[in-house]
Amino acid sequence: METTQPTATDRTEVAAGQRLTVRVPGTSANLGPGYDSLGLALSIYDTLTVETLSSGELEFELSGEGAETLPRDSSHLVVRAIDLALDRLGFQRNGLKIIAENVNPHGRGLGSSASAVVAAVTAANAMVPDEARQDRDWILQLTSEIEGHPDNVAPAIFGGLALSWQDSEQYSSTRADVAASVVPVVAVPDFELSTETARGLLPASVGHHAAAMNSGRAALLVHALTSKPELLLPGTEDYLHQSYRAEAMRPSANLISSLRSAGFAAVVSGAGPTVMVLANGEAEAAAVTAHIDAFTSANTPDVAWRVMTLAVDVEGARVEVHRR
Ligand SMILES: Nc1ncnc2c1ncn2[C@@H]1O[C@H](COP(=O)(O)OP(=O)(O)OP(=O)(O)O)[C@@H](O)[C@H]1O
Numbered sequence: 645m646e647t648t649q650p651t652a653t654d655r656t657e658v659a660a661g662q663r664l665t666v667r668v669p670g671t672s673a674n675l676g677p678g679y680d681s682l683g684l685a686l687s688i689y690d691t692l693t694v695e696t697l698s699s700g701e702l703e704f705e706l707s708g709e710g711a712e713t714l715p716r717d718s719s720h721l722v723v724r725a726i727d728l729a730l731d732r733l734g735f736q737r738n739g740l741k742i743i744a745e746n747v748n749p750h751g752r753g754l755g756s757s758a759s760a761v762v763a764a765v766t767a768a769n770a771m772v773p774d775e776a777r778q779d780r781d782w783i784l785q786l787t788s789e790i791e792g793h794p795d796n797v798a799p800a801i802f803g804g805l806a807l808s809w810q811d812s813e814q815y816s817s818t819r820a821d822v823a824a825s826v827v828p829v830v831a832v833p834d835f836e837l838s839t840e841t842a843r844g845l846l847p848a849s850v851g852h853h854a855a856a857m858n859s860g861r862a863a864l865l866v867h868a869l870t871s872k873p874e875l876l877l878p879g880t881e882d883y884l885h886q887s888y889r890a891e892a893m894r895p896s897a898n899l900i901s902s903l904r905s906a907g908f909a910a911v912v913s914g915a916g917p918t919v920m921v922l923a924n925g926e927a928e929a930a931a932v933t934a935h936i937d938a939f940t941s942a943n944t945p946d947v948a949w950r951v952m953t954l955a956v957d958v959e960g961a962r963v964e965v966h967r968r
């Protein structure tokens with residue numbers, strides 16, 4: 645979390661006794677050539693319920709991913725993001741009960757940290773009175789600042805395919821609808837790679853030729869995803885990041901090469917090490933799954949893979965306020 649922590653102490657306290665639930669989709673960023681700009685919302689959901697308490701304590705009920713390892717104090721990512729959002733809104737909290745049901749695997753490239761901060765900031769925004777509440781573009785701005793890039797948070801907020809960009813410190817995003825035949829298939833390995841580590845592997849600059857090649861493929865990818873899925877294989881060719889990160893996720897890189905050689909549009913999901921294939925239709929998705937099973941059985945015996953056929957989430961983050 646790169647944004648500075650709040651310091652204010654003279655804020656209005658949020659009302660105690662509130663309970664709200666946010667459901668947030670996982671996301672796959674980059675999609676090949678869309679480094680730090682394109683992202684897709686996926687049907688794998690984390691659920692965060694927050695209760696505002698009248699005493700100053702923090703209570704945690706964590707289940708699923710990270711339940712054994714995440715901190716249970718104010719250093720928890722969700723609490724830090726709630727505190728920052730409340731501060732920006734002109735509020736502060738008393739105690740909180742955090743109930744997190746985490747399904748999205750951590751450090752695998754499916755946007756788990758983005759889902760957590762989107763859930764937290766959405767929850768904080770729903771905790772304050774109507775007149776103080778902000779819109780989803782405000783949530784995009786703050787969560788992009790926290791993450792350092794908008795490509796995961798945007799689809800987590802808005803659903804669908806998010807095309808995001810940055811002007812100085814200002815983040816923006818627009819949503820596009822993905823062709824109905826596109827089926828995302830993910831292969832999640834049992835090892836982690838943090839986004840921070842993966843970003844550290846990238847060069848400070850790339851040549852003009854690579855930039856030009858990448859621009860063409862990124863433009864093609866948007867057309868392929870929205871209306872011409874038969875062009876997904878050329879549209880997912882990347883020149884900016886995957887090759888530099890391959891050594892840190894060799895089993896994933898080898899699986900991607902094999903899938904692409906067979907004609908399937910395979911990419912590194914986010915910063916990896918998950919592999920995602922954008923299949924064109926259910927029959928192709930089944931063939932992709934069979935290819936992954938055969939390749940990994942023969943070539944990566946030391947890695948356990950979880951293969952999931954998902955859907956594109958079209959709703960984005962959804963908040964439910966429980967009336968008492
Ligand atoms: N639901 C959560 N609650 C609290 N902390 C979380 C949660 N999800 C992720 N995190 C924190 O974020 C870290 C993972 O973030 P990281 O950016 O490295 O990977 P990712 O978001 O899963 O993948 P990517 O950004 O490549 O899509 C976890 O190790 C954990 O510290």
Ligand SMILES: N[C@@H](CCO)C(=O)O
Nearest residue numbers: 673679680839914915
């Ligand atoms: N665009 C980001 C996505 C992962 O958070 C990266 O590749 O580092």
